[in-house]
Every structure is written in structure tokens, then in C-alpha cells.
Amino acid sequence: MEHFNYLFAAYSIIFIVIFAYIVFIWRRQARMEIEIRAMEERLKQLKAEVPSAEAKSAAQK
């Protein structure tokens, strides 16, 4: 079992790096999806505010 530590280190690094990359992709995706949901909510609110401003202006006239 000479040089087993090199073999162990090589395979450990391969799996750790690949696993870390997958986690990195998933976390980035999850963060973007949360931001998309928040932005869509904000868009709905803004779209609701613009017609209400229009209605207010019509009522003033």
C-alpha cells in the first residue's frame, strides 16, 4: 500500500471539487430564483400602482 496517501488525496480532491461545483451551481440557481420571485412580486405591485395613479389623475380632472 505504498503511496496510498497520494491516491487517497487525488480521489478526495476530485470528488470534493466536483461536489463543491455542483453545490455552487445549485446555490446560485436558488438565489436567482428567489430574486426572480421577489422581482415578479415587485413588478405586480408597480403595475398596480401605475393604473391607480392614472385613475387618481382622471378623478382629479
Place this chain on the structure above:
Amino acid sequence: MMKNKATAVLGWATLIMMLTAIYMVFEWVPTEEDQGIVQRIFYFHVPCAWVAFAAFGLVAIAGVFYLWLKEQLFDDLGYAAAEIGMVFCTLVLITGSLWAKPIWGVWWTWDSRLTTTFILWLLYGGYLMLRAMADDTPEVARFGAVIGIVAALDVPVVILSVRLWRTIHPAVLVTRAGEHGLEDPRMVITLLVAIAAFTALFAWLLMLRLSQLRTRSRLLIIRRDAALIEAAAQEYAGNY
């Protein structure tokens, strides 16, 4: 993220293939006589190199198609492939170094194959830095496509380096004498299974990363729409 059925199926297939490859590497394949147990690094070192070269080749192909057709899909494909290629090129350099130390007695030597691989790593490192730091504009995408194509020219140089220059790195699949250098057929089968597993892993990661780039494009559109509507809302609020 795993809504896409094809991505899920490919993910599970990759896991099964990877576990099979691990079993073959640690249980099934015989130990090489000269180098001993450390030679087993070879069965994952070579597939990592294969994925890196395939990914960088894909960057070049996607770059050519982007310059030709100006389709966003090709820019995304090139960007995703470059990132994955960089991960596997890094693994090639690390595992190669861990294999070199017990066999050559050094962690690193400026051998032709190692040097050209390191140059490849630097070239795509530059490509990824450009993509990460610059805005998402067609000019940056065009510039990135050109860098991706030029950098990929180093891939055949890396592959042929063991034949073009004097080197201590072994020619893996075919030696100068025309033999493959793997004396036992189980070694060849294990290598092929590992290459298949890593190819599946590459395809799966590419699908995940492409899906993420599509999400990012969607987010940018929503951000732009929100900014426009917000400006309109402020204008209304200011006027009335």
C-alpha cells in the same frame, strides 16, 4: 432546478456510472507492477483531461457558431463549457501533480505536456475573468468567442506535445512504438468506463449550467422591466 426530466435521468445515470467506475478502479482492475497502487490515479486523471479538452473544443465550436449566427444560445453554451472545462483542467493539474510526486520525485516539472496544459488553464482563466468582470453585451460575447476559439488552439498542442518534444510524461493511449501501454484488458475497460462516466457528468453539468444561464437571462429581463415600470410609476407620482 431538476424539473427537467432529461436532466434528472442523466443525473442518476451519471451517478450509477460513476459508482461503477469507482468500484472498478478500487476493486476490479489489477495493480500496475512498476508504479503500484498510485497508478490508479490514471483512471480518473485521463477522463478529467478528456472532459477538459472536450469542453474547450465545445467553447471553440460554440464561438464559431456565435460569430456566425449571433444566437445567445451559443454564447451561453461557450460560457458554460469554458467554466466546466476549467474545473476539470484544474483537476488534471492537481491529480497529475499528486501522481508525479511519488513517481518522478517532484510535484511539478516544466515538461512540455505539463507546461502546455498550464498555458491552457491560464488562457481559459483569462476568458472566464473577462466574462465575470465585463457586462453582458454583444461586444463582450463576441470578444469572448474569439478568445475561446484562439485558446482552443492549445488543445491539439497539449495532445501532440508528447510526440513533438522530449518529455517524461507518458503517451497514455498509444506509445511511440504504437502500443497502448495498458498490459491488461481490464485496465482498458476500466479506463473506458471512467471516460463514459465523466462524459455523462460533463453533459449533466452542462445542462445544469445552461439552465442557470437561461434563468439569469430571465432575471436580467425582469430587472430591466422593473426599472422601466418603477421609473414610470415615479413619473406618475411626480406629475399627480
